[in-house]
Amino acid sequence: MRIDIVTIFPEFFDVLDISLLGKARQSGIIELGVHNLRDYTHDRHRTVDDTPYGGGAGMVMKPEPWGEAFDAILEGEVDAKTADGPVLIFPSPAGEQFTQAIARELAEEEHLVFGCGRYEGIDQRVFDHYATKGRVRLLSLGDYVLNGGEVAVMAMIEAVGRLIPGVVGNPQSLVEESHEDGLLEYPSYTKPASWRELEVPPVLLSGNHGAIATWRHEQQVERTRRVRPDLLAQHPDEA
Numbered sequence: 001m002r003i004d005i006v007t008i009f010p011e012f013f014d015v016l017d018i019s020l021l022g023k024a025r026q027s028g029i030i031e032l033g034v035h036n037l038r039d040y041t042h043d044r045h046r047t048v049d050d051t052p053y054g055g056g057a058g059m060v061m062k063p064e065p066w067g068e069a070f071d072a073i074l075e076g077e078v079d080a081k082t083a084d085g086p087v088l089i090f091p092s093p094a095g096e097q098f099t100q101a102i103a104r105e106l107a108e109e110e111h112l113v114f115g116c117g118r119y120e121g122i123d124q125r126v127f128d129h130y131a132t133k134g135r136v137r138l139l140s141l142g143d144y145v146l147n148g149g150e151v152a153v154m155a156m157i158e159a160v161g162r163l164i165p166g167v168v169g170n171p172q173s174l175v176e177e178s179h180e181d182g183l184l185e186y187p188s189y190t191k192p193a194s195w196r197e198l199e200v201p202p203v204l205l206s207g208n209h210g211a212i213a214t215w216r217h218e219q220q221v222e223r224t225r226r227v228r229p230d231l232l233a234q235h236p237d238e239a
């Protein structure tokens with residue numbers, strides 16, 4: 001998979017070299033390009049923002065640098081609304097919610113291009129223009145407001161990257177997740193069996209794998225009912 005990122009803070013993504021994706025990059029599973037939006041400006045001050053038409057607080061990102069940056073990155077790769085070709089992703093508080101299901105979809109793609117906005121966001125015409133050329137997705141990490149797209153892109157890359165074969169060290173953990181049943185996970189324990197007078201639940205020491213599976217499932221349902229009843233409602237078996 002190739003991943004390109006356009007941002008006014010390219011150094012922000014230096015950490016990808018040391019995260020779990022570092023190895024995937026060295027082995028060529030993931031190719032990463034980080035691009036400074038200001039390199040696609042032409043004025044002395046490398047201006048990327050301006051005041052909003054219609055008034056209001058804050059600044060809006062100008063469309064022209066985005067157009068030049070994306071045209072350079074896409075270089076003929078994007079033409080007509082094909083099912084293949086790159087996916088252009090813009091984190092936005094106004095986007096659809098980024099979920100594990102979307103992470104799974106994106107993990108199948110050849111090329112992801114992320115645009116990180118700042119200020120009050122990007123001129124709407126950037127999304128409208130590229131939506132006529134390819135697949136554009138506005139994605140929200142959740143219902144809270146960040147200062148820009150960078151942290152959201154980092155989270156999305158981590159969620160997508162670990163689903164790409166060869167990126168995660170332990171494929172069994174992904175196999176277990178694929179049984180992913182829309183419930184929260186069960187609590188995990190390791191040695192020692194007793195710690196500060198807290199005991200590991202005895203069933204986990206029993207060696208009875210059927211009883212362990214039943215207990216874990218009950219824990220999942222109970223936990224989900226307590227902290228995420230919205231998930232249980234979507235779950236016909238347990239509702």
Ligand code: JFH
Nearest residue numbers: 091092093117118141142144145146147148149
């Ligand atoms: C981003 C920012 C918009 C104005 C709510 C009402 C008015 C500040 C680019 C994603 C998630 C983001 C996110 C993603 C990209 C950008 C800051 C945008 C407004 C806010 C204020 C700039 C934020 N899930 N949260 N935040 N900003 N809006």
